[in-house]
Amino acid sequence: MTAPVATEPRASADTFVPKILVFSTNNISDPGIDLAGSAHMHYSPGVRVIGLPCTSGVRPSWILHALESGFDGVFVASDGDECAYLHDCAKRSSRIMSLAQTAMRERGIDAGRLRMAAICSVCSEPFTKHVVGFAAALVPLGPVMATKAAAGTGAQA
C-alpha cells in the first residue's frame, strides 16, 4: 500500500481560499477539465466540479443556491459553439447567466462572482488559467458569506 505523501498545506489557516463551483458538460468541457488533471496541472482545491449534459440545462437557481451555500464564485465551463445538442447553446447559456446575475444583484451578491467561458474537450490549459484567474479575482471580493452578512446588516440599519 502506498503511504500518503505528507506535505505542508500551501495556505495557512487564515488565508482566504475562494471556493468555486464549476458546472461542466459531460462530453465537452469535463473531458477538458479531466485533461488538466492527466497533465498534472494545478489549480486551487477550492475548485469543485459538477458535470451536466449541457450548459443550457443549468438552472439559475442552482447558481444562486451555490453562492448562498458558501461558494464564493460559480464558473460555467460552457460548450460554446461545440454543443452537440443545441445549435443555440451559447445564446441559451448567456440567457441563464443574465437571469442568474439579475437575481444575484437583487440579493446583493457581486455579479463578478459568476463567470462563463467556453472550454473545449482538450482545453486543459485554458481551464486552469480561467479558474486560477477567477480565484485571484475573488480574493479582493472576500468570502461570499461575509459580503452577504455585511449587506444584510446594512439593510437593517
Next chain:
Amino acid sequence: MTETMVPVGGPEASARRIGVYVCHCGGNISDYVDVEKVIADIRGAGDVVVAKTAMFTCSDATQQEIVADIQANELDGLVVASCSPKLHTYTFRGVAARAGLNPYEYTQVNIREQCSWVHTDDTQAATAKATALVNAGIGRTRHTTPLVPLVVETLPHTLVIGGGIAGLRAAIGLADIGLKVTLVERELALGGWVKDLGTMYPHNRNGRELIDSLIAGVKRRPAITVLTGAEVVGKAGSFGNYRMSVRIGDPGSASIEVAVGSVVVATGFDAYAPADGEFGFGLDGVVTLPDFKAMVDSATGPLMWKGRKVRSVAYVYCVGSRGTGGCAGQACSRYCCAATVQTAVQLSGLDPAIGQYHLYRDMRTYGKFEPLYTEARKAGSVFLKFDNDMPPAVETRPDGRLTVTVTDLLTERTELAIPVDLVVLVTAMAPRANDELVKVLKLPAGADGFFNEIHPKLRPVETVVDGVLIAGACQGPKTSSESVASGLAAVTQSAAVLKKGYTELDPLVALVVPEACTACGDCLTACPYDAIAMTQEGDRHWAVISAAGCKGCGGCVPMCPESAIDLLGYTDAEVTSMIESLAEVPA
C-alpha cells in the same frame, strides 16, 4: 461548523442503504489523498452501510467484492470514488446490474483527474476536497430512483444519404455485413466530386475509375437499392424504426416511405465560392482549384487558355480558409495543400517548361503527402510564403495577362510582381447548403456549418440524434481516403446497433411534473428535437416529453418558469444536494 458524525454502518434507521468505495488507484489517488481519512470523515446519515477503500476498484476481485457486499447488505445505492466517469461508468453500472441493483442507483465520483492529480502539492486540502466530492456523491445517491433503459426494436436496414465516395463505400460495407441499404443521391449520377477527378493523390489513381469500381460493387449487391435524383424530405418514428420520406424527382413529385433502423449522412461539401474581386476572382484567367484541376485532368499536353498557351500559373493558397484576406472561414481545409502540389506535379508532367508559383501561408502536405511537396519543387515549382497581414494582390495588365504581387517572407519580405497567364485560387471545402435536410434530420451543425459528431475521438461518427450517423466531408474537410474511413466507421456503428435487433436507450431524459405544469407552452419551442408536446385530460392541459425523442440535454429545464421540468440523473434534488455537500469544508 459543528457536525454530528454518524459512524459508518451506524444503527440508525434510514430509507437508503448505500455502499461507498474509495479507490487508491494504486497510488494515483492515495499518494495525494488520504483515502482512509476520507472513509473516516464521510458524513453518513446512517444510510452509508458499507464504506471501504480498495487498491483498484475496477479490478475483478473488487468488482466481485462489491457484488457480494450489495447482495449481503441489501444495498440500494452505490458510490464509487475513483477516476473520471468517462472511464468506468459502464463498468460499475455492470457491477450494480450483476448484483441485482438498478444501475442508475450508482454514482461515480471523480477524485483522480479532478482531485488527486491537480492537488499533488497539498494532501490536506486534496483529502478535504475528496471527502466533499464523496459526500456529494452520497447526497446525489440518496435521491436516485431505479430507472429502466428504453428497449426499442431495430430494423436491419440503413438509409445512406449521399452517393459520393463515402456513401458508396458505406453502402457496400453495410450490404456485406448483412443489412439492407437504400442509397439516396440528389444528383442524377452517383459519384459525387470524385467521379469528376482524374489523377488523385497519393497513388495517382483515377477518380472516375475509383467511382466506376464502387458503382459496379453496388450493382452486384441486391441488398442495395439506389434512388438517384431523390431527396430525403421527411423523418418520423424514433431510433431503430425511422420512417423516412424520400421524394423522387423535382419538388412536387411523389414521395415514397422507407423504414430504416439507422441513417448514414454522407452529403459531402461544396467548394468555397470566392466573392467577386476576392484575389482577383472575376478577372479573366482567375480560376478556382476544382475548375483548374478539371482543366489539367482533361489536358493531354500544355494547357491552353482562350487559344493561348499557358506559360505560367500562380496558386494563391488558403482562399476561404484560415481567415485569409479576411474571409469568414477560419478552419484549415486540410486537403488543398496536397491537392494543389499534386496538380502542379501533374501539370509539370504535361508541360515541363511551365512556370508555377505557389503563394502559400503554411505548407500542410501532412503525413504521407510530404513527398508530393518535394516532388513539386524538383519539377520546378517555386514556393513563396506570404503573411496574412500582407495578402497577395491580383491585377490585369494592359496586355490582358495577370500580375500577382506578393511580399515573400522567405526572401526578406521582398515584394515581387509575377506576370502569369493563370491564377488558381486554392479554394477551401465549404459546408454544403442542406438546410432542408438539417431541418428534417435535426442534424447538429457547428458554427462553421459542418455537422458535429458527439465526440471527435471516442464517438466520431455518431450524432446526438440516435441512429443518425455522419461520414465524409459533411463533418468537415477530409481527403477521399479519410471520407471512406469514416464511411466504414458508420457501417460498424450501424451494425453494432442493428444486428442485435434491439437497442437500449439511456433513460436519463427530461420529465414534466404534471402537477406543477401550467401549460404555458414555453417549453414547446425549447426542444429542437420536437420531443415536447401538450396533452390534455378533460379541461386539464399539461406538457409531456417523449422519452424516445428526448436527447437528455436538459435545455428545456431552465426554460420552464414553473421549474416543472426535471432531467433524470440531474434532478433539482440531486444537484441541490451535491451543491450543498461540495460547499462544505469537511474535517
